Amino acid sequence: MNILLLRPVPGNERFGLGPFFRIEPLGMEYIAAALEADGHLVTLADLRFSRSLDHQMRRTRPALVGIAAMHALETDEVLALAAQVRALSPDVPIVVGGHTAAACPGPFLSRHVSAVVLDDAERAMPLLCAALECRRPLTSVPGLALPDGEGGDIRTGGEAGAFALEDVPLPARRHVAAWRRQYACLAHRPVWLVETARGCPFRCSFCSIWQLHARAVRERSIEAVCRDLATVGDHIFVADDLFWHHPSRSRALAQELVRRGIRKQWILVQSRVDLVARHPDLLEAWRPVAREFDIFFGLEAATNEGLSGLMKDATVDQTVLGIEVARRLGYGVTGNFVIDPAWGEDDFERLWAFVERHQLHQAGFTILTPLPGTSYFEQMRPNLRARRWANFDMHHALWEPSLGAPRFFELYCETWRRSVLNLRGRKSLWQWMREVDPRNALFLIRALRRTQA
Numbered sequence: 001m002n003i004l005l006l007r008p009v010p011g012n013e014r015f016g017l018g019p020f021f022r023i024e025p026l027g028m029e030y031i032a033a034a035l036e037a038d039g040h041l042v043t044l045a046d047l048r049f050s051r052s053l054d055h056q057m058r059r060t061r062p063a064l065v066g067i068a069a070m071h072a073l074e075t076d077e078v079l080a081l082a083a084q085v086r087a088l089s090p091d092v093p094i095v096v097g098g099h100t101a102a103a104c105p106g107p108f109l110s111r112h113v114s115a116v117v118l119d120d121a122e123r124a125m126p127l128l129c130a131a132l133e134c135r136r137p138l139t140s141v142p143g144l145a146l147p148d149g150e151g152g153d154i155r156t157g158g159e160a161g162a163f164a165l166e167d168v169p170l171p172a173r174r175h176v177a178a179w180r181r182q183y184a185c186l187a188h189r190p191v192w193l194v195e196t197a198r199g200c201p202f203r204c205s206f207c208s209i210w211q212l213h214a215r216a217v218r219e220r221s222i223e224a225v226c227r228d229l230a231t232v233g234d235h236i237f238v239a240d241d242l243f244w245h246h247p248s249r250s251r252a253l254a255q256e257l258v259r260r261g262i263r264k265q266w267i268l269v270q271s272r273v274d275l276v277a278r279h280p281d282l283l284e285a286w287r288p289v290a291r292e293f294d295i296f297f298g299l300e301a302a303t304n305e306g307l308s309g310l311m312k313d314a315t316v317d318q319t320v321l322g323i324e325v326a327r328r329l330g331y332g333v334t335g336n337f338v339i340d341p342a343w344g345e346d347d348f349e350r351l352w353a354f355v356e357r358h359q360l361h362q363a364g365f366t367i368l369t370p371l372p373g374t375s376y377f378e379q380m381r382p383n384l385r386a387r388r389w390a391n392f393d394m395h396h397a398l399w400e401p402s403l404g405a406p407r408f409f410e411l412y413c414e415t416w417r418r419s420v421l422n423l424r425g426r427k428s429l430w431q432w433m434r435e436v437d438p439r440n441a442l443f444l445i446r447a448l449r450r451t452q453a
Contacts, residue, residue, distance in 0.1 A: 001129050003035055004062035006053070006085075007046040008069075008077045011390050022048070024183045026193040026239060027098065027121065028068055029171035034122040037169055040129060044175035049182050053081070057088045064129060065094045066121075069101035069108060072372050075389035079110055086112040093132060097121040103208045103373025105145040107389070119143025122168040165198065165220045170228050185237045186294075186334075188266050192232035193239050196225045196253070200241040202272070204298070205311040206338065208373040209241050217245055222253050226260060234265035236290075243269035243295075244282045254285040266292040268334075273297050273322025274314040283329045294332035297322065299363065301338060302354035306347075310338060310368075316354075323358060336364040339412060341401035348411045352418060365415050366394035 007025040025046055032042040045056045065085050069078045078101075082094050096108045097117030105116040115138050117124045124143040131141050138146055173192075176183075180190045197220065199213035220228075229236070244250045257263075267290040276283060276295070287293060297319075301307045304316050326333050337351060355361065369392055370377040370384070383399045391398060401408035 001040045001063045001133060002060060003040050003042050003064045003066065003125075003129070004056060004060045005032060005042065005044045005066045006056070006068065006081060007044075007048065008067065008074060008081045009047050010071075010074045011077050020184070020186050021237075022182060022184050023191065023193045023237060023239075024173075024176050024180075025068055026171055026195060027070075028066070029173055029175060030168055031066065031097075031121050031125050032172040032175055033169040034126055035129065036172060038126045038129065040126075042172070042175070044172075046176060046179055047081075049179040053084055054088065057085065062089070062092060064132065065089075065092055066125065067094065067096045069096050069098040072100045072104070072392040073390050075100065075107050075392075078108065079112075082110060082112040095125070095128065097124070099208070099212065100372060103212045103371075104377075107372070109145065109147040111147075113147065114138065115141075116145040117143065118145055120163045120168075123163050163218075165218050166224065170224065170231070173232070180233075185235070185268055188235040188268075190233060191235045191237050193237050194225075194228055194232060195239040196220050197240045197242075197245065201245070202242070202313055203311050204300070205309075205376045206368060206371065206374065208371045211374055217242070219246060219249060222249070222256050225253060226256055226262065229257065229262050229264075230260070236264050236267045238267065238269045241270060242275070243271045244275055244279060244286075247279055247282055250282050251285050254282075254289060257289050263288070264290040266290055266294070268294045268296060270296045270298075272314065273299065274318040275322075276325050277318050277321040280325045280329065283325065283331060287329055287331070292332065293330070294334060295326050297333065297335040299335035299337055299360070302351045306338075306340075309340075320358065323360070332362075333360070334362050334364075335360060336366060338368050339365055339415065340368045341397045341399060341408065343408075344402060345407075345411065348415060351415065355418060361419055363419060365412070365419070367397055367412070369394045369396075369398060 005025075005028045007028060025044070028044050032044050035042050043056065043060045043062070045051075045053075047053060050056070067078055067081055067085075069075065078096060082096065085092065085094055093114040094112055095115050095117060096113050098121075101108050101116050102118045105118060108116050115128065117128075119142065124141065127141050128138065128144065130136075131138060138144055183189065183191050183193070185191045197217055199215075199217040200207070200210045201215045201217055203210055203215065276297075298312075299319060300310050300312050302316065307314055307316065323333055337355075339351075340347070355363065370380040371392065380399070385399060387396075387398060397405060397408065403411070
C-alpha cells in the first residue's frame, strides 16, 4: 500500500522558547519503519520544509494519508489539512494520530477524518492497513476512535493490549534527511531526536502525558538505544518525558555507551529536580557521554504551596538541591515555571526573587493551561472562554486573570524580560553569538527576533 504521512505547519510557534525547538517528527519516522517492515511504500512529508501538499498528493497518489497532531494548539491546522487532502482526493482514508489526538480524539473526528489512532501508532497503523487491504471494517482494528455516522459520538475499534517498544524497528530517519539542517534546539543545529523510554509515573495536574500512558513507563532495550545513538549526529535531544527514571537501567545504559565509545557533542534531556537530587551518581555516570550536557527541568513553582497545587510531588528544597547537583557536576540547567492566572502581584514578586536568588535566568514561563485529555481540562471547561485551539499554546490566558488581563500580562511580560531572551537585558545578541556555531548564526538571530516584544 502507498502511504503518505504528513507533519502539518503549526500556526503559532512564536512566543517564549518555541522558536528554539523545531524538532524532527520522530513518531512518524517510527511509524514509517513499522509500515515498511510490513512491505508498504511510505512517503513522509514535513510540510514545514517540504514541497506543497498538492505536490505530495500528485506525486505519491496515496491509498492512505496519516496526519500528525502533536499538540492541542495545532488542532485547527490538522483539521484544515485533512480538509485539503479530502478536496484533492475525495475517497482516500485519512487517519489522525499523535499525542493530542490520542489524549482527546473528539475534536479530530470531523467529516474528513476516517479514524483517530489512540494506541501506539507503530502497531495500529499496520493493523489498519491490513484491514483496508482485506476490506475489513475499521471497527475490527483495536486502538482506533471512529466517527459515529448516526449521532456524531465516538466509537472505538476495541482495546489494544500491552505493546513492547522492542516490537518496532529503529526510526526510518532517511525520510527527513533533506530537512536535517532545519531541526534545532536552543543554539544547536542540526539536532537528532532520540527516544529511550515512553511515559511518566507522576501526576502533575496540567500534564496529559501520564494520563495518556496510565502512569506507566516503557523502555527500549539498551541494545536498541545504543544502536540508535550510534547512527545519529552529534547534537541530541532525548525525547523521554522523564530521563533517569529507572536508575539501574539508566546507569547500565550510560556504561554501555561509554564502553562502545559513543560520545556526542551535546545532549539535552528532560528530568525532575527531586530525581536528580536523590541520584547524583546517575549524573556522574552520564557526564562522559557528551562534551556538553543540558537538563531541562519542569521547575513549575517557586513555593511549596505552588508545587502542591500543581500536584508536582516535589518541594522547593528539592528544587534547590537538584539544581546544585546538576551545576556541580557540569550540567547546564534550563527550566520552566508555570504562571497561574489566579496570581496576585506578590506571587510574581516571589517568583522573580526565586529566579534571582538561584540564577535561573535561562528559563521559560508558561501560563497554566488545561490541556485536552487531562482531568484539569474537564474541571476548567465551564470557565473557558470562546477560544481558538491556537490559544492553547500556554502563553494565552483562557479565562480572566484575577489581576485583570492588562495587569496580568504586564507582569507576565516583565517576567520574560528578566530571562536571557531579553536582548536588552542579561544576555546581548553579541553574547549569544559568541556561544554559537557560525553556521547556526542566522537561525539563532531569526529565533531571537521572534521572541522580542
